[in-house]
Amino acid sequence: MSRYWSERFSKEGMIWGSEASPSAFWAKDRFREAGVTSVLIPGAGYGRNTKVFSSDFTAYGVELSLPALELAAEWDPLTVFIAGSALEIQLADTIDAVYCYDVLHLFLAEERRRLIEASLAQLRPGGLLYFTVFSDEDSNNGRGTMLERGTYEYKEGKYAHFFSEADLREHFADTEILETGSWTERLHSRHNGIHQYILRYLLARTK
Ligand SMILES: C[S@@+](CC[C@H](N)C(=O)[O-])C[C@H]1O[C@@H](n2cnc3c(N)ncnc32)[C@H](O)[C@@H]1O
Structure with a gap:
């Protein structure tokens, strides 16, 4: 990956x-x-979303890809980027909130469990989590080879888990779920033009 x-x-x-x-x-x-002052962003990429948080909060981005980290250091110098896996604990101290955009659906069941577990372990009691994931209503759901229940290799060498509302809630059963929903995300990029897909989100609090 x-x-x-x-x-x-x-x-x-x-x-x-x-x-x-x-x-x-x-x-x-x-x-x-909610009075948050520090945010962890697992799978931070090149900092497209971290920048929103680093302008007002102390922000930590965890990212595996070195080319992404090089771009991120230039684009968002205020975030502290950590080269490492979001499936493992990276911070010495707990933080107030986690924002995780389009990362959880990239993994098979065992690794999804580890990402959520690591995120919860780095949050203070009463901390907030916000995750986005591919929805089962997206047109790629069900395409290609099924690897696990709800997980499809929808393009050669690329797979994702597609979440129903119930499945998303089940993943975060150990938290107090505050809100869930879905929307159509539209992305504009120089190389790929306009691309859209259906996402779900979940806002929760640690117990
Ligand atoms: C779909 S991209 C989303 C990027 C970013 N969240 C954003 O909003 O632009 C997924 C990102 O997760 C990173 N990633 C994949 N596995 C990871 C892992 N185990 N730990 C940290 N980052 C990971 C990838 O390198 C990539 O940057």
């Missing part, structure tokens, strides 16, 4: 452009209302 992303970041640079997802602004407002 890390080779796939590194090759893409090396070739395409800022793959999804420089504009942050509307979800980052929405999550930031919820975090601010």
Whole structure:
């Protein structure tokens, strides 16, 4: 997986452009209302979304791909980027919130469990989590080879887990779920033109 992303970041640079997802602004407002001061961003990419948080909070981005980290250091110098896996604990101290955009669906069941477990372990009690994932209503759901229940290799060498509302809630059963929903995300980039897909989100609090 890390080779796939590194090759893409090396070739395409800022793959999804420089504009942050509307979800980052929405999550930031919820975090601010809750008095958050520090945010962890697992699978931070080149910092497209971290920048929304680093302008107001202490922000930590965890990312495996070195080409992405090089882009991120330039694009968002205020975030502290950590080269490493989001499936493992990276911070010495707990933080107030986690924002994780389009990373959880990239993994098979065991690794999804580890990403959520690592995120929860780095949050303080009463901390907030905001995750986005591919929805089972997206047109790629069910395409190609099924690897596990709900997980499809929908393009050669590329797979994802497609979440129903119930499945998403089940993944976060150990938290207090505050809100879930879905929307159509539209991405504009120089290399790929306009691309859209259906995402689900979940806002939760640690117990
Ligand atoms: C679909 S991209 C999303 C990037 C970013 N969240 C954004 O909003 O632009 C998935 C990202 O997760 C990173 N990634 C994949 N596996 C990872 C892991 N185990 N630990 C940290 N980052 C990982 C990839 O390198 C890539 O940057």
